[in-house]
Amino acid sequence: MLSDSASTTSTTAVPSSSASTTPPTPKPTRAQAEARAAVLASLNSAGHSYSSALQSRATDLHSNAAALDKQQAQLEQSSKALAKESAKLEREVDKAVKDLKGFGDVQNWAEMLERDFCVLEETMRLVEGEAEVERESGGSLWKGN
Template identity: 65%
Template sequence: MASDSHAPVASSEDTRAQTEARAAVTASLDSAGSRYDTLYQQRASDLHSNAKAIEKQEINTKKNSTALAKESAKWQKEVDKATKSLNEFGDLQNWAETMERDFLVLEETLRLVENAPEVESASGVSQWR
């Protein structure tokens, strides 16, 4: 019976060792889990903060894009006005050149008329030849 009395004691020691081992493993896992939990919670917090910052930047970018589009349209109107003015100046220049040619033709015609001899007609009216 002595051997029977040792069996429950050994079993009790095994159970206690298992319990201590289980507690040690659980504590180790809790420690590691806690470390990773803190790390991942910080990362999640950073991601959340960054998402808010990106959202604000996106709103500002849209506002700036709209303002840039308005400014671009304003400058395009100025460019169109300048182009129209240059075209009108070109038209004015063409008109002036045309007038100059007409005046040269008129001047040459008058020169020829002034230098041409007069011929009298039967009615007594001078005619140019």
């Protein structure tokens, strides 16, 4: 009897290692498919609304960058023109200062002539023998003939 029990096979099966341990996925029902499609449509719609706003902002940024580049070029041109005008005005100011210095030289020259004429007048008076006359203004005593 011993030999009969050894020859019998066991009814308990051991799974082999090649078999998958995950249970098979059930097919989605029609309601689940419709719900999944609705959720995906909702997400797609929300994504488009956000992306369109961002695309609008990106377009504005690019157009503003182009406008800023144009304004920068105009500013550089205006700065160069202003520098030229400033140099021109600086030359005019230097010329005016030089002319004023020249005018000061003319004034100095006129004062020196006036002193020389006063000395000549005093010399002529002494030569002619006239008495010294007091002058309030300190001006000339030239006499018209």
